[in-house]
Amino acid sequence: MSSFPASLENLIDQFASLPGIGRKSAQRLAFHVLSLPDEQAFAFADAVRTAKKQVKRCKICRNYSEQDICPICSSDRRDRGIICVVSDPKDVVSMERAREYNGLYHVLHGVISPMNHIGPDDIGVRELLERAASEDIREVIMATNPDTEGEATALYISRLLKPFEIRVTRLAYGIPVGSNLEFADDATLSRALEGRTEL
Amino acid sequence: MSSFPASLENLIDQFASLPGIGRKSAQRLAFHVLSLPDEQAFAFADAVRTAKKQVKRCKICRNYSEQDICPICSSDRRDRGIICVVSDPKDVVSMERAREYNGLYHVLHGVISPMNHIGPDDIGVRELLERAASEDIREVIMATNPDTEGEATALYISRLLKPFEIRVTRLAYGIPVGSNLEFADDATLSRALEGRTEL
Numbered sequence: 001m002s003s004f005p006a007s008l009e010n011l012i013d014q015f016a017s018l019p020g021i022g023r024k025s026a027q028r029l030a031f032h033v034l035s036l037p038d039e040q041a042f043a044f045a046d047a048v049r050t051a052k053k054q055v056k057r058c059k060i061c062r063n064y065s066e067q068d069i070c071p072i073c074s075s076d077r078r079d080r081g082i083i084c085v086v087s088d089p090k091d092v093v094s095m096e097r098a099r100e101y102n103g104l105y106h107v108l109h110g111v112i113s114p115m116n117h118i119g120p121d122d123i124g125v126r127e128l129l130e131r132a133a134s135e136d137i138r139e140v141i142m143a144t145n146p147d148t149e150g151e152a153t154a155l156y157i158s159r160l161l162k163p164f165e166i167r168v169t170r171l172a173y174g175i176p177v178g179s180n181l182e183f184a185d186d187a188t189l190s191r192a193l194e195g196r197t198e199l
Numbered sequence: 200m201s202s203f204p205a206s207l208e209n210l211i212d213q214f215a216s217l218p219g220i221g222r223k224s225a226q227r228l229a230f231h232v233l234s235l236p237d238e239q240a241f242a243f244a245d246a247v248r249t250a251k252k253q254v255k256r257c258k259i260c261r262n263y264s265e266q267d268i269c270p271i272c273s274s275d276r277r278d279r280g281i282i283c284v285v286s287d288p289k290d291v292v293s294m295e296r297a298r299e300y301n302g303l304y305h306v307l308h309g310v311i312s313p314m315n316h317i318g319p320d321d322i323g324v325r326e327l328l329e330r331a332a333s334e335d336i337r338e339v340i341m342a343t344n345p346d347t348e349g350e351a352t353a354l355y356i357s358r359l360l361k362p363f364e365i366r367v368t369r370l371a372y373g374i375p376v377g378s379n380l381e382f383a384d385d386a387t388l389s390r391a392l393e394g395r396t397e398l
Binding site: 018028033053064089 | 206229247289
């Protein structure tokens with residue numbers, strides 16, 4: 001008697017189960033959905049359903065795609081000799097935005113993280129090795145995040161790639177463009193010094 | 200080429216259209232939905248659809264309900280002589296949680312707010328007057344929020360209720376239970392002083 005109708009409670013529960021959404025936010029979102037016109041609320045429900053149904057992983061690079069083979073892997077204007085390994089589909093979008101890279105990708109969907117019981121078999125490592133064996137790859141660029149787990153994953157994969165005699169590289173560390181030396185942390189500064197280049 | 204598949208972009212847009220959810224959060228939520236097992240993602244979509252379809256407003260008090268008449272209005276254990284006027288269905292839940300009130304409710308679904316072009320006709324004022332005229336009401340408790348708009352709305356409604364010779368009351372202002380005088384603001388303190396009671 002003292003709570004919301006069952007279907008509203010259920011909707012609040014569903015919102016609250018999303019990451020980063022607490023009980024109060026979930027309530028606010030559920031109330032917002034109820035306040036929408038029917039067609040808008042149903043469009044939201046359909047968007048969830050449709051995305052879940054249509055978006056799959058590219059059979060080659062494991063990036064999200066609506067086709068079996070994603071537009072990047074099926075493009076004939078990309079350099080098929082380079083693979084950039086990222087941990088997340090978001091990172092592909094970031095890389096593409098930089099307009100500097102013209103090779104292929106490999107999306108791990110995670111990083112090795114013993115604390116969270118995520119091992120090499122849970123992310124796309126085996127698939128990467130298969131690509132290294134079957135495709136004509138010159139270079140693999142490790143572009144996992146520059147944190148402990150991203151580092152460890154990059155190192156682990158680079159060792160597995162040794163036997164294939166492929167050049168394995170890592171994105172450069174250093175001070176971000178447009179930032180301020182004053183605010184750069186010690187680790188970044190010392191890496192920037194290590195990686196200094198000839199002018 | 201450099202963005203997400205269309206259905207994923209659409210899902211991100213839908214999440215981003217929710218209040219308080221920015222582009223980055225929307226992306227995170229959409230990715231989370233894609234990472235869910237099919238049945239969980241579809242359950243989420245269904246929850247939106249079902250809640251939107253089944254939850255309507257109680258024909259008497261306008262609170263959210265799956266029935267035409269909500270459980271509170273149809274209960275024979277509530278005091279039908281008192282109406283507590285709140286601006287939001289959430290407030291009914293809060294009042295019920297206090298386990299102190301045993302009357303009926305009237306949910307305005309908003310407050311009068313000229314800045315946002317919300318007038319008395321946009322919230323349930325007319326319906327409240329109809330109830331005052333047709334039901335046997337002794338008292339109306341104004342429980343809108345203690346902010347400018349809530350105050351103005353309470354005052355406005357109390358004037359409209361004058362001709363019905365119903366007792367119109369307002370929730371007491373004062374220092375919150377368990378709080379600290381040190382942190383009470385001036386307005387609250389002066390209201391607490393005004394409303395002081397005999398010990």
